[in-house]
Amino acid sequence: MPIKFPSPIRFLNPSLPVARFPLTNVGLSLNTPRSIPIFTRVFPFKLKYLGFASHFSTHSFRPVPTGSRPEFSRRTGGGGERGETKLSKSLIEDEAELSDWVSDLRTNSIRGRVTSEDESDSDMGRRYRSKSGRGRETDSGGNRGGGGNRGGGAGVLSTKRRRESNSNEFSEPTRRRTESTFGSPTRDRGTVGLPNARRGRRERNLGFKRDDKGSRGKGVFIDDDVVDNGEDERKGLVQNLGGLIIEEESDSDDDDNGVFEKNALSSIGLEKDFDVKDRPSLSTNSDSFMSETRFDQCSISPLSLKGINDAGFEKMTVVQAATLPAILKDVTVLDVEMLSKDVLAKAKTGTGKTVAFLLPSIEVVVKSPLNRDQKHPPILVLVICPTRELATQAATEAKVLLKYHPAIGVQVVIGGVRIALEQKSMQANLCQILVATPGRLKDHVENTAGFATRLMGVKVLVLDEADRLLDMGFRKDIEKIIAAIPKQRQTLMFSATVPEEVRQICHKALKRDHEFINTVQEGSEDTHSKVRQMHLVAPLDKQFPFLHAILKDHMADDPDYKVIVFCTTARVTGLVAEFLGALKLNIREIHSRKAQTYRTRVSDEFRKSKGLILVTSDVSARGVDYPDVTLVLQVGLPASREQYIHRLGRTGRKGKEGEGILILAPWEEFFLSTVKDLPITKAPVPSIDPDTKKKLERALSQVDMKSKEAAYQAWLGYYNSQKKVGNDKNRLVELANEFSRSMGLDTPPAISKVVLGKMGLRNVPGLRSK
Numbered sequence: 001m002p003i004k005f006p007s008p009i010r011f012l013n014p015s016l017p018v019a020r021f022p023l024t025n026v027g028l029s030l031n032t033p034r035s036i037p038i039f040t041r042v043f044p045f046k047l048k049y050l051g052f053a054s055h056f057s058t059h060s061f062r063p064v065p066t067g068s069r070p071e072f073s074r075r076t077g078g079g080g081e082r083g084e085t086k087l088s089k090s091l092i093e094d095e096a097e098l099s100d101w102v103s104d105l106r107t108n109s110i111r112g113r114v115t116s117e118d119e120s121d122s123d124m125g126r127r128y129r130s131k132s133g134r135g136r137e138t139d140s141g142g143n144r145g146g147g148g149n150r151g152g153g154a155g156v157l158s159t160k161r162r163r164e165s166n167s168n169e170f171s172e173p174t175r176r177r178t179e180s181t182f183g184s185p186t187r188d189r190g191t192v193g194l195p196n197a198r199r200g201r202r203e204r205n206l207g208f209k210r211d212d213k214g215s216r217g218k219g220v221f222i223d224d225d226v227v228d229n230g231e232d233e234r235k236g237l238v239q240n241l242g243g244l245i246i247e248e249e250s251d252s253d254d255d256d257n258g259v260f261e262k263n264a265l266s267s268i269g270l271e272k273d274f275d276v277k278d279r280p281s282l283s284t285n286s287d288s289f290m291s292e293t294r295f296d297q298c299s300i301s302p303l304s305l306k307g308i309n310d311a312g313f314e315k316m317t318v319v320q321a322a323t324l325p326a327i328l329k330d331v332t333v334l335d336v337e338m339l340s341k342d343v344l345a346k347a348k349t350g351t352g353k354t355v356a357f358l359l360p361s362i363e364v365v366v367k368s369p370l371n372r373d374q375k376h377p378p379i380l381v382l383v384i385c386p387t388r389e390l391a392t393q394a395a396t397e398a399k400v401l402l403k404y405h406p407a408i409g410v411q412v413v414i415g416g417v418r419i420a421l422e423q424k425s426m427q428a429n430l431c432q433i434l435v436a437t438p439g440r441l442k443d444h445v446e447n448t449a450g451f452a453t454r455l456m457g458v459k460v461l462v463l464d465e466a467d468r469l470l471d472m473g474f475r476k477d478i479e480k481i482i483a484a485i486p487k488q489r490q491t492l493m494f495s496a497t498v499p500e501e502v503r504q505i506c507h508k509a510l511k512r513d514h515e516f517i518n519t520v521q522e523g524s525e526d527t528h529s530k531v532r533q534m535h536l537v538a539p540l541d542k543q544f545p546f547l548h549a550i551l552k553d554h555m556a557d558d559p560d561y562k563v564i565v566f567c568t569t570a571r572v573t574g575l576v577a578e579f580l581g582a583l584k585l586n587i588r589e590i591h592s593r594k595a596q597t598y599r600t601r602v603s604d605e606f607r608k609s610k611g612l613i614l615v616t617s618d619v620s621a622r623g624v625d626y627p628d629v630t631l632v633l634q635v636g637l638p639a640s641r642e643q644y645i646h647r648l649g650r651t652g653r654k655g656k657e658g659e660g661i662l663i664l665a666p667w668e669e670f671f672l673s674t675v676k677d678l679p680i681t682k683a684p685v686p687s688i689d690p691d692t693k694k695k696l697e698r699a700l701s702q703v704d705m706k707s708k709e710a711a712y713q714a715w716l717g718y719y720n721s722q723k724k725v726g727n728d729k730n731r732l733v734e735l736a737n738e739f740s741r742s743m744g745l746d747t748p749p750a751i752s753k754v755v756l757g758k759m760g761l762r763n764v765p766g767l768r769s770k
């Protein structure tokens with residue numbers, strides 16, 4: 001018989017680690033709420049950790065009196081107020097769309113709002129569709145200017161990587177999600193990576209100088225095609241398994257930072273004052289993100305464990321080990337009011353945050369009663385992601401974990417898919433877990449019959465890439481969505497970046513007594529030390545040649561190259577892709593101007609491939625898990641410090657090595673001050689020989705005039721919205737025309753008066769209007 005106690009009852013010191021065991025293991029009733037096996041308090045699971053002593057800290061957040069600082073540990077690299085280049089508003093690239101937009105505004109059919117590329121699913125697109133009947137969406141994208149073909153000299157930028165040096169951190173025979181999901185045997189390329197000697201050789205070979213100039217822009221409306229929903233549905237109702245044995249909420253009344261911190265540390269076998277220096281056997285490498293804790297040491301249902309096992313995951317990553325105990329704390333308590341505290345978690349890119357929030361969410365579903373007769377069966381877990389790619393990826397990962405839970409279904413709702421198909425799918429299939437992008441989700445709240453009722457079942461809300469979702473581009477949608485779900489819920493927010501502003505407004509989603517679990521070691525950077533970061537400052541007319549030189553060198557260096565080139569806007573992405581394509585490089589492009597079917601296909605292809613260059617806008621900046629990316633190139637001003645970190649995070653995932661190069665124009669150099677805490681060194685300046693220069697000029701001349709015109713306008717739009725550049729309109733136009741020349745144009749393209757008016761650029765000297 002389980003002993004029942006009124007909760008909360010504290011038996012032991014709350015700082016003790018908490019152990020829970022599947023109910024089946026101890027033969028207790030599945031349906032007994034608040035059964036408290038005292039034994040589990042006394043025999044906590046054993047946790048050992050390798051070297052991440054102070055790798056994370058946990059803090060309770062308390063409301064901050066106006067004018068004072070929030071109670072979070074302040075760390076270098078924390079983002080905070082550094083981000084002078086805040087995420088910008090997106091602007092209109094396409095005049096036809098602008099005209100529609102303006103007339104829509106006149107008819108009051110939409111709100112005028114500016115977004116950035118990864119908001120491809122934000123509500124503006126929906127408004128368009130519903131009002132004008134066209135499948136338009138805003139997408140932030142960015143364009144950036146590439147250079148012309150006026151470089152000189154010879155030589156190549158040799159960009160060798162020393163990747164994957166200790167991929168064993170992620171225990172490779174572990175079958176990886178990408179393999180099981182996409183059937184792509186993404187073989188790791190040798191754990192040794194390139195030895196330092198290679199890098200040395202690279203640097204010797206470079207023969208670059210440092211110098212510079214560049215630019216770029218952004219803002220868009222898109223016409224994404226409507227596509228079929230490729231959801232693979234889970235059918236067949238199976239008995240929902242009951243829960244696990246629960247602990248009482250030992251620290252339910254502890255909102256003392258010290259206690260939380262101690263609990264979190266001790267729960268993974270670390271004490272607050274643990275010092276790796278005292279244990280030489282433990283790694284002091286801040287990139288050691290694998291923990292020694294096995295999943296079966298945590299209170300996870302047996303069927304979830306089977307799924308985890310099949311996915312090839314044996315041990316938890318640090319962020320999983322740090323957050324799971326906190327999130328799962330009271331997951332066996334069926335009374336939703338007793339759910340654990342909300343959690344805001346920060347962990348570096350590519351360290352397993354998705355599983356960290358999916359797994360406990362699944363456990364909540366496992367423990368919830370299954371009612372098959374309901375007309376509108378409740379959605380229990382709502383996961384919100386800022387991009388379609390990310391939402392799809394998270395749902396795919398959920399399906400992997402749910403392999404042995406046939407009674408639990410996950411559905412995705414994202415822009416670019418016919419809403420009717422999603423409605424049908426949610427109606428016909430199990431949907432306890434819903435993964436969504438904000439705009440489309442709001443669309444369903446407003447337009448799908450019975451959906452609002454289903455949302456009232458939400459017990460867990462997850463905001464993936466939380467800082468992005470809480471910034472201005474999404475905040476209104478998120479607020480509306482939050483208003484549509486129960487207040488009594490558990491909210492989990494995850495990101496690799498948690499800037500100060502987000503901490504200050506996170507109470508919009510989180511309860512005030514939430515825990516902040518930061519797995520980024522105090523004093524360590526937000527980026528991985530195994531990812532080598534460089535910047536190259538180059539004038540706009542040199543940027544195309546330099547980009548080409550860097551790519552050529554990297555390709556020569558590694559036949560298994562896999563490169564992502566980030567551009568500022570969708571239109572500039574298209575331009576750069578066309579230019580590199582004309583040079584016969586193996587290019588793919590993803591941005592909001594591409595149909596969703598195409599985006600999905602290219603994304604899958606890139607995931608599986610080697611020897612490929614993906615030219616993309618910020619739709620690929622966050623969360624997307626492409627294995628073995630060898631180099632990330634960022635051309636032009638990143639929208640923010642955070643965006644720089646997330647883009648860079650596409651390489652060096654799972655403890656592997658990688659390389660990142662940021663190309664800036666001299667007048668964009670101010671950005672470096674926002675990332676001055678990151679180890680970004682100067683890249684050698686490539687030299688371009690006269691033959692190559694001619695070849696590049698030829699390639700540029702092959703780029704469609706329409707692409708150049710669109711890129712020019714998008715460039716203007718992007719930089720116009722960047723305070724530091726856009727404030728001086730005369731200067732802005734001078735730079736735009738420099739960008740135009742870098743594309744090989746003698747005269748800048750004319751822009752419609754409507755668009756110029758919208759941008760506030762009418763009558764600025766140097767612009768041509770039509």
Ligand SMILES: Nc1ncnc2c1ncn2[C@@H]1O[C@H](COP(=O)(O)OP(=O)(O)OP(=O)(O)O)[C@@H](O)[C@H]1O
Nearest residue numbers: 177313315316317349350351352353354496623625
């Ligand atoms: N415990 C684990 N053991 C081995 N691999 C894991 C484990 N957990 C997650 N992974 C794998 O690690 C990779 C990175 O995970 P994920 O994409 O969740 O990282 P992330 O921290 O969310 O990154 P980002 O900040 O870029 O969104 C994925 O391929 C995932 O399947």
